[in-house]
Each structure stands twice: as C-alpha cells, then as structure tokens.
Amino acid sequence: xxxxxxxxxxxxxxxxxxxxxxxxxxxxxxxxxxxxxxxxxxxxxxxxxxxxxxxxxxxxxxxxxxxxxxxxxxxxxxxxxxxxxxxxxxxxxxxxxxxxxxxxxxxxxxxxxxxxxxxxxxxxxxxxxxxxxxxxxxxxxxxxxxxxxxxxxxxxxxxxxxxxxxxxxxxxxxxxxxxxxxxxxxxxxxxxxxxxxxxxxxxxxxxxxxxxxxxxxxxxxxxxxxxxxxxxxxxxxxxxxxxxxxxxxxxxxxxxxxxxxxxxxxxxxxxxxxxxxxxxxxxxxxxxxxxxxxxxxxxxxxxxxxxxxxxxxxxxxx
Amino acid sequence: xxxxxxxxxxxxxxxxxxxxxxxxxxxxxxxxxxxxxxxxxxxxxxxxxxxxxxxxxxxxxxxxxxxxxxxxxxxxxxxxxxxxxxxxxxxxxxxxxxxxxxxxxxxxxxxxxxxxxxxxxxxxxxxxxxxxxxxxxxxxxxxxxxxxxxxxxxxxxxxxxxxxxxxxxxxxxxxxxxxxxxxxxxxxxxxxxxxxxxxxxxxxxxxxxxxxxxxxxxxxxxxxxxxxxxxxxxxxxxxxxxxxxxxxxxxxxxxxxxxxxxxxxxxxxxxxxxxxxxxxxxxxxxxxxxxxxxxxxxxxxxxxxxxxxxxxxxxxxxxxxxxxxxxxxxxxxxxxxxxxxxxxxxxxxxxxxxxxxxxxxxxxxxxxxxxxxxxxxxxxxxxxxxxxxxxxxxxxxxxxxxxxxxxxxxxxxxxxxxxxxxxxxxxxxxxxxxxxxxxxxx
Numbered sequence: 001x002x003x004x005x006x007x008x009x010x011x012x013x014x015x016x017x018x019x020x021x022x023x024x025x026x027x028x029x030x031x032x033x034x035x036x037x038x039x040x041x042x043x044x045x046x047x048x049x050x051x052x053x054x055x056x057x058x059x060x061x062x063x064x065x066x067x068x069x070x071x072x073x074x075x076x077x078x079x080x081x082x083x084x085x086x087x088x089x090x091x092x093x094x095x096x097x098x099x100x101x102x103x104x105x106x107x108x109x110x111x112x113x114x115x116x117x118x119x120x121x122x123x124x125x126x127x128x129x130x131x132x133x134x135x136x137x138x139x140x141x142x143x144x145x146x147x148x149x150x151x152x153x154x155x156x157x158x159x160x161x162x163x164x165x166x167x168x169x170x171x172x173x174x175x176x177x178x179x180x181x182x183x184x185x186x187x188x189x190x191x192x193x194x195x196x197x198x199x200x201x202x203x204x205x206x207x208x209x210x211x212x213x214x215x216x217x218x219x220x221x222x223x224x225x226x227x228x229x230x231x232x233x234x235x236x237x238x239x240x241x242x243x244x245x246x247x248x249x250x251x252x253x254x255x256x257x258x259x260x261x262x263x264x265x266x267x268x269x270x271x272x273x274x275x276x277x278x279x280x281x282x283x284x285x286x287x288x289x290x291x292x293x294x295x296x297x298x299x300x301x302x303x304x305x306x307x308x309x310x311x312x313x314x315x316x317x318x
Numbered sequence: 319x320x321x322x323x324x325x326x327x328x329x330x331x332x333x334x335x336x337x338x339x340x341x342x343x344x345x346x347x348x349x350x351x352x353x354x355x356x357x358x359x360x361x362x363x364x365x366x367x368x369x370x371x372x373x374x375x376x377x378x379x380x381x382x383x384x385x386x387x388x389x390x391x392x393x394x395x396x397x398x399x400x401x402x403x404x405x406x407x408x409x410x411x412x413x414x415x416x417x418x419x420x421x422x423x424x425x426x427x428x429x430x431x432x433x434x435x436x437x438x439x440x441x442x443x444x445x446x447x448x449x450x451x452x453x454x455x456x457x458x459x460x461x462x463x464x465x466x467x468x469x470x471x472x473x474x475x476x477x478x479x480x481x482x483x484x485x486x487x488x489x490x491x492x493x494x495x496x497x498x499x500x501x502x503x504x505x506x507x508x509x510x511x512x513x514x515x516x517x518x519x520x521x522x523x524x525x526x527x528x529x530x531x532x533x534x535x536x537x538x539x540x541x542x543x544x545x546x547x548x549x550x551x552x553x554x555x556x557x558x559x560x561x562x563x564x565x566x567x568x569x570x571x572x573x574x575x576x577x578x579x580x581x582x583x584x585x586x587x588x589x590x591x592x593x594x595x596x597x598x599x600x601x602x603x604x605x606x607x608x609x610x611x612x613x614x615x616x617x618x619x620x621x622x623x624x625x626x627x628x629x630x631x632x633x634x635x636x637x638x639x640x641x642x643x644x645x646x647x648x649x650x651x652x653x654x655x656x657x658x659x660x661x662x663x664x665x666x667x668x669x670x671x672x673x674x675x676x677x678x679x680x681x682x683x684x685x686x687x688x689x690x691x692x693x694x695x696x697x698x699x700x701x702x703x704x705x706x707x708x709x710x711x712x713x714x715x716x717x718x719x720x721x722x723x724x725x726x727x728x729x730x731x732x733x734x735x736x737x738x739x740x741x742x743x744x745x746x747x748x749x750x751x752x753x754x755x756x757x758x759x760x
Contacts, residue, residue, distance in 0.1 A: 071404045072427035072643050151586070156577045159510055178580050180732045264521040267580045267731030269724060283398040284522070285717045286422050288405070 058299075061292045069288035082293035086281075092294065094269060095277040102188055102259075102273060103252025109192035110248055111241070114199025119229065121200070122207050132204070136197045143194070147261035150190045151177070154262075177263050180270035187271050190258050195251065199244055206240035207233070246309050253302050274298050354647040355386035356654060357410040359400070360675075364391040367607075367673035372414065375675070378666050379657045385650040387412075397422075404428055409642040411651055414463060414675075417450050417636040417708065418715050424459045425713035425755075429640045430648075432458040437656045439681070447680035450708045451638055454547035460638035461655045464667065466602040466677040467702040468531050468632040471609070473597040474619040476503035476511075485624050488564065491598075495574035498597035513574030515596035517587040518727045523719035524583055525727040529565060530633045531600045534707045535626030536561035540722050541710070541748060548759040549712065551748035553722065554741045560627065562729060563737060570733035580731040602635065603698045607672035620694040622701050634706030637675065665689060678702050713755045721747045 040047075065082055067075040086092050121132050138146065153161040154176035163173040176186045214232045223231070256275035259265065265272035265280070274294065282291020358376065362368025369391035376387040392399055396415065403409050409428060423429045432451075434440040440448070440461070447462035470491075472484065477494065480501045485491040495513025497503070504511055518525040526540070533539065538558030541549040552558055569575040576596040579587070591599045592612040600623060609618060623632050639658055641651040657663045664684045667676030678699050679686060686699045709715055725744040729735055752758035 069405075070426050071407055151578075151581070154578075157510070159508070175731075178578050178731060180728070260521075263581050264519055264583075266520045266724070266727050268728030268735070280720060283395075283401055284720065285714065286397075286401060286426060288401065 061295055064289055064292035065296045067289050069292075078289065082289045083297070085290050086293045086297065091269065091272065091277060092274075095272045095274050098184065098271060099253055099255065099273040099275075101184060102191065102255050103249055105185075105188040106191040106195055106252050106255070107245065107248040109188065110195035110199045111244060113192060113196040114244075115203050117196060117200040118203035118207060119233070122204060136201060138194045139198045143257045144261060146190065146194055147258050150193075151262060154178075154186055177271075178267060180268045183263055183267060183270045187259055187262055190262065191255065194258070195248065199248070202240055202244055203237065206237045210236035242309060242313050246306055249305055249309075250302055253298065253305070348644055348646045350648060351646050352385075352649050354650070355388055356412055356645075356647055356650045358387050358389050358412040358414065358654075359396075359410045360389065360391055360414040361393060361396040361416070362391050362675070363393045366391070367670075368675055370673045371667060371670070371675040374669070374673075375658065375663065375666050378662070379654055382657060382662075383653050385647070385653055387654065400428075407644065409644055411642055411645040411647060412654055413640040413642055414637055415640065417460065417462065417638045418719070419640075420451060420453070420460050420638065421711050421713045421715050423640055424453060428643055429459050430643050432461055432641060432655065433652075434458060436652045437461070437659070439656050439660045442661075442681045442683055443659060444680055444682050446634075446703070446706060447636060450634070450636055450711070453711050460640045461659055462636050462680040463639050463658050464637040464676040464678065465634065465680050465702055465706070466604065466636065467634045467698060467706040468600050468602055468623065469620050469698055469701055470623045471591070471599040471601060472619050472621060473498070473503065473594075473617060475617050476597050479503055479505070484619070484621050487624050488626055491624055492568060492572065492574070495568060495598060496572055499572070499574045503597060504594055510595065512576035512596040513572075513598060514568060514576070515587055515591045515599040516575050516579045517582060517584050518575075518579040518730055519581055519583045520720070520723045520727050521583045523716065523723040525580075526719045526723035527633065528600070529722070529726045530707070530709070531623060532565050532626065533558060533561045534631035534633075535623065535629055536564070537626070537628035538562075540718055541712075541752065543710065544759040547757060549710070549752050549757050550759040551745040551752065553725070553748065554738065554745045557627065559738060559741060562726070562741060565726075566729050566733075566737065569730040575730065580727050600632070603677045603695065606694060620697050622697065622705070630705045631707040632701060632705050634702055634708045636680070636708075712757055717751045718748060721751065
C-alpha cells in the first residue's frame with residue numbers, strides 16, 4: 001500500500017504511454033499481499049492435525065453425549081438422557097463445586113505468589129537469572145513426578161517431610177491428602193506450587209513493559225515502595241492479569257492429573273473434580289455417552305467463562 | 319506456476335490424510351484370512367518380565383501352529399486404550415486381561431463367544447477357572463489362562479522377635495497387627511511401623527479389591543444373587559456391616575493400617591511393605607519374586623488368611639484370554655486359546671523364577687508341585703482351590719467395584735463418618751447401578 005500511495009499520480013500518468021508498467025505493479029502486489037489462500041496453505045498442516053485430533057473428536061463427543069455408546073453393538077440415540085443422568089447425579093454436583101474451589105484457589109494462589117516472585121526477581125543481575133530459572137523449574141517437571149514428590153512430602157505421619165516441619169512449630173501431624181478435611185487445600189497447594197512460576201514468567205514479561213519513567217516520577221513525588229506497586233505496577237499489569245486470569249481459570253476447570261495422581265478424587269470424594277468424574281464414568285465404567293455429556297457441559301462452562309472475561313475486557317477498554 | 323503446484327501437493331496430502339483416517343474397517347463379519355497376523359494385547363508392564371513371558375508363549379505357539387502373533391504390552395490405562403480402539407472399530411485380535419473385565423467386554427459386544435467345541439482343551443480346565451469365565455447364562459466369553467488367590471504375607475523376623483505365633487483367627491490377626499505397630503519390631507527405637515499394609519485408594523477400585531478378602535470371610539457380600547441372574551445390594555446386611563466395622567476399627571481404633579493407605583494405589587503399597595514399614599499384607603502370588611528380591615525370601619512367610627466369622631474366603635482372580643470381535647483370523651484366535659490352556663501352554667507360562675505369567679495353572683493335568691518346587695506355591699494353590707472367591711460376572715462389575723471402593727476408602731479415611739448411614743447410601747447407589755444394568759432384583 002505504501003508504495004502505491006507514494007506515487008499514485010505517476011502510475012496514472014504513465015499508463016497510456018508505457019504499456020509494461022502495470023505488469024511489474026501487479027507482480028509487486030502479489031509478492032507482498034499474496035493470494036487469499038496463501039495463509040491457509042501455511043496453516044494447512046496445523047489445521048489438518050487440529051481437524052483430526054481436536055475438532056472431529058469434539059464433534060464426535062457432542063454426538064456421543066446423546067447416545068448410548070456401544071461401538072460393536074451399534075450406538076443408540078437416547079436424547080437428553082445422558083445429560084439428565086449427569087445433571088441429576090449428586091456426585092457431579094459436588095464435583096462441579098470442588099472444581100470451582102480448586103480453580104479459584106489455584107488461580108488466586110498462583111497469581112498472588114507469581115506476582116510476588118516476579119516483583120522479587122525483577123532485574124538484570126546474573127544471580128537473578130539463576131534464581132528465576134530455579135523458580136521456573138516446577139513448570140518443566142512432568143506433573144506425574146510433581147504428584148509423586150508431593151505424595152512423599154505429604155506423608156501423614158510425624159516423620160513425613162512436611163509434618164516434621166509442622167512439628168518444629170508445634171503443630172500436630174496433618175493427614176494432608178489422606179484426610180477429607182485437608183485434602184482439598186493440599187491439592188490446591190500442589191497446584192499453586194506448579195502454577196505460580198508460570199505466572200511469574202508472564203508477570204516478569206509484563207513488568208519489563210512498564211515505563212521506567214513512571215517509577216522515577218513516583219520516586220520524585222516521594223511515593224513509598226508499596227504505593228509505587230499499587231499505583232504504577234498493578235495498573236501497568238492490567239492486561240497481563242486478564243490474560244493470566246483466563247489461562248489460569250481454564251487450567252483450573254480442566255484440573256485432572258494432580259488430582260488423579262494424588263487422591264483420585266478421594267478420600268470420601270472430597271477432591272473429586274469434574275474431570276476425574278468424567279474419566280471414571282466414561283473410560284473406567286465404559287459409559288462413554290454419560291462421560292461425553294459431562295465433558296460437553298465442562299466445555300460449555302469454559303466457553304462461557306472465556307467469553308464473559310472477553311466481554312468484560314472489551315467493555316473496560318472501550 | 320510454482321505456487322499452484324504447491325497447492326496441488328497440499329490438497330493431495332490433505333485428501334490422502336482425510337481418506338486415510340476416515341476409512342475404518344467394516345462391520346463385525348470380517349472376511350477371514352488365516353494368514354493374518356494376530357495382534358495380542360496383554361496388561362503388563364512394557365519391557366517387564368510379563369511381556370517376556372507372553373512373547374515366549376507367542377513364539378512357542380507360532381512354532382507349534384504356524385500362525386503369527388504380535389505381542390503388545392500395555393499397563394497404564396489399559397481399558398482406556400482398548401475403549402479407544404473399540405471406538406475406531408479396530409480391536410486387537412486377542413486380549414489378555416483380568417477376568418473381571420468379562421462382563422464389560424461382553425455387554426459392550428467387544429468379545430465373541432468362545433465355542434468349546436472348537437477348543438478341545440476346554441475339557442481339561444478346572445471347573446472353578448472355567449466358571450469364572452462364564453456369564454450367568456453359562457456361555458463362555460473368555461478362556462482362563464492363569465488363576466490366583468490372596469494369601470497373608472507376614473514379616474517372619476518381626477513376628478519371631480516379638481514372640482508371637484501365626485494368627486489363626488481374626489482376633490489374633492488384629493493382635494499381631496497391634497504388636498507390629500507398637501512393639502518396635504524393626505528395633506530402630508522409633509514407632510514407625512504399621513501392622514497391616516492395605517491398598518485403599520479408590521483408583522481402579524483398589525479399596526474394594528483389597529477389602530473383599532475380609533468381606534466374604536465374614537459372610538458379607540457386595541451384591542448377592544437372588545436367583546435367575548438378578549442381584550440385590552448386600553453392603554448393609556449385618557454380616558457386611560460387621561466386616562466393615564471390624565476392618566475400619568483396625569484403621570480408626572487400633573491405628574494399625576499403614577498411614578496414607580487411603581490414597582495409595584498398589585505400587586506405593588508394595589513399596590511400603592518392601593521398605594519395612596508394614597508387617598502384614600494380603601496379596602496374590604505375583605509379588606513373591608519382587609519381595610524375594612527386595613526384602614529377602616527368609617524375611618517373610620506366606621500363610622492362608624485366618625478364618626473369619628463364616629469361612630476363610632479370599633479374593634480369587636485370574637488372567638483371561640479374550641477373543642475380540644471383528645478379528646479377520648478367528649481360526650488363529652481359537653488356536654491360540656487352545657494352545658495357551660493346554661498342558662504345554664500352561665507350563666511355558668509358568669517357566670522361570672520371575673518371568674512367568676501363569677500364577678496357578680488352570681489345566682487339571684498340571685501339578686504345580688512338579689513345576690515349581692517352592693512350597694509357597696502349593697500354599698497358594700490350596701488357598702485357591704479351598705477358599706478362592708471370584709467376583710460375580712455381571713454385565714459391568716466396574717461401577718460396583720468403584721462405588722464400594724469409594725465408601726470403604728472414605729470410612730477408613732474419615733473416622734467421624736456414620737458407618738451404617740454410609741453403607742445404606744452405598745446400597746442405594748448399588749441398586750441404581752444394578753437397575754441400570756438390568757439385573758436388579760427389586
């Protein structure tokens with residue numbers, strides 16, 4: 001566009017006289033803008049994979065949620081029966097509640113600790129780089145390893161690792177994941193431990209984008225460190241917050257692996273979340289239709305939440 | 319020009335990918351081909367001794383019959399992966415998995431009926447093993463390959479140190495468990511040992527699995543048959559309540575169950591016993607090679623579970639060979655099944671000190687004392703014949719096992735729960751499950 005705009009008169013004036021002029025212009029245009037399908041061509045490999053491993057399974061799941069699934073006997077349409085089974089199931093109600101608790105707990109915890117870590121580790125020093133990498137480690141450790149590690153740390157007797165620390169400050173041994181009263185908070189803590197460094201990295205990127213001048217101005221105005229955080233840092237991180245919130249909330253709603261490996265929903269269903277229940281119903285009990293209905297409901301909840309945050313953001317930006 | 323050629327390539331590739339993925343196999347009546355290699359899935363650790371033994375069996379079978387077999391070992395999420403293959407309508411030809419999967423596989427139409435007429439060695443099977451593979455109508459939907467039952471493993475060195483004898487009753491069992499917990503049997507001066515090792519995680523319904531060793535001996539049951547293939551829940555009968563109460567007291571009153579049991583699946587539980595943190599463990603024979611190596615053969619003993627209020631029934635289980643639906647080589651499936659249950663097939667499965675897949679033989683003509691000199695195997699064989707108790711074959715045992723596991727695990731985890739209320743809640747759930755499967759008596 002810029003070239004055309006630069007000499008529009010010249011092109012128009014040359015046309016009658018120089019016949020070859022339009023040709024180079026056309027070539028230049030296609031080189032720059034390309035045909036409409038060029039981007040699609042580049043996207044094709046990814047799209048084909050997505051179609052097969054994401055979209056078709058998703059559509060199949062929706063179909064299955066209305067069926068009694070028996071691949072070798074023939075699937076039967078049962079209408080909304082799977083949905084009423086799921087929605088009428090008390091276990092599903094409490095699983096949804098637990099999912100929300102875990103999502104909120106892990107999202108809030110990871111963001112607060114992530115921000116605190118980011119504020120502490122902001123800067124250029126070599127030592128900080130090492131510290132940042134060390135703090136980021138939980139994110140790259142496979143979740144199966146994380147869960148096994150925490151299971152050992154949560155050992156419920158006095159000689160258990162965390163319990164021996166609790167013992168130092170005079171608190172009795174906790175059952176952690178083995179006690180229905182403390183299992184939920186234990187799972188949340190594991191999730192925060194893993195999620196906070198990830199949030200920290202994004203906060204660090206966001207902090208780098210804040211205008212240094214604002215801090216200097218605040219210093220000149222005599223603002224305390226706390227006031228600077230409150231009035232410069234936090235407003236500067238607003239967009240980071242909303243991105244993190246969506247990411248963390250979706251991560252929270254889909255929580256599965258750490259619960260599955262730490263408690264499998266127990267004890268007494270105290271940590272049963274939507275995903276572990278769907279897994280049990282669909283894949284362990286082979287009631288794929290009922291499991292699919294649960295999955296579709298979870299998908300809708302995630303979709304609604306994401307849209308809600310988007311609308312909220314747009315309204316605030318406008 | 320150059321660009322349009324690329325587009326062409328792109329379109330061709332996508333067309334290939336599309337057609338390749340959507341072309342699924344046809345229906346269940348597949349054209350037969352006796353040359354088609356048989357795909358065999360077995361639920362065992364990939365690269366482990368179980369896989370070696372299965373390969374050995376497959377090789378011997380190939381040599382004897384000329385059919386070809388490819389062995390795939392899968393341990394994690396076996397049933398999930400099978401369900402995925404079923405959804406693609408492309409099942410392996412043969413699956414070797416727990417006998418309790420029979421109902422699920424049958425009701426989903428994933429296995430074909432075994433025709434005893436085509437498998438001549440069926441007549442040599444022990445009645446107990448054969449029966450475990452039959453559905454209520456007496457039809458055979460799997461072939462037993464290996465059988466097992468639970469025995470009581472006791473830390474012999476601990477017991478002798480504390481001057482106790484082998485428990486002959488449940489009261490003595492509880493007494494020994496208490497001694498193991500409080501008597502510092504490992505002599506390290508710390509109270510860090512437990513009496514009874516138990517798998518009480520809800521994963522795969524382990525808690526239910528483990529507790530069945532106590533429930534049946536006390537005269538209780540998960541569900542009881544009322545005749546004609548109908549069942550009613552039985553977890554709140556006085557016998558079941560007593561069994562749960564007794565077992566729960568071990569955890570809640572006596573504190574003799576190893577800490578953390580309610581979230582421990584089998585691997586973690588096995589490690590507890592190996593690490594010398596617990597003194598007794600009710601478990602099948604498949605762990606003996608492992609414990610011999612890690613703990614030492616002389617450190618523990620294998621004895622039958624003491625008699626409960628009713629008898630000494632313990633959980634019997636088995637490995638079954640399933641002939642999956644939609645196979646292009648049914649003749650090969652039959653031949654494999656026939657070979658595996660024959661005397662030769664059974665002996666091949668029993669070979670070796672650790673790489674064996676047959677725990678107890680299912681063929682009447684195999685005498686375990688002649689194949690294995692270790693007397694502990696004889697103990698297990700006797701327990702199986704005298705007190706082996708299989709879970710009933712209903713259309714889908716998994717929900718029953720999961721629901722009961724949830725409640726058992728919860729009752730041990732939370733000592734404040736009202737036992738009777740929880741058990742009658744469980745019965746309500748079981749009724750719903752039985753109704754859903756069309757086998758409820760009420």
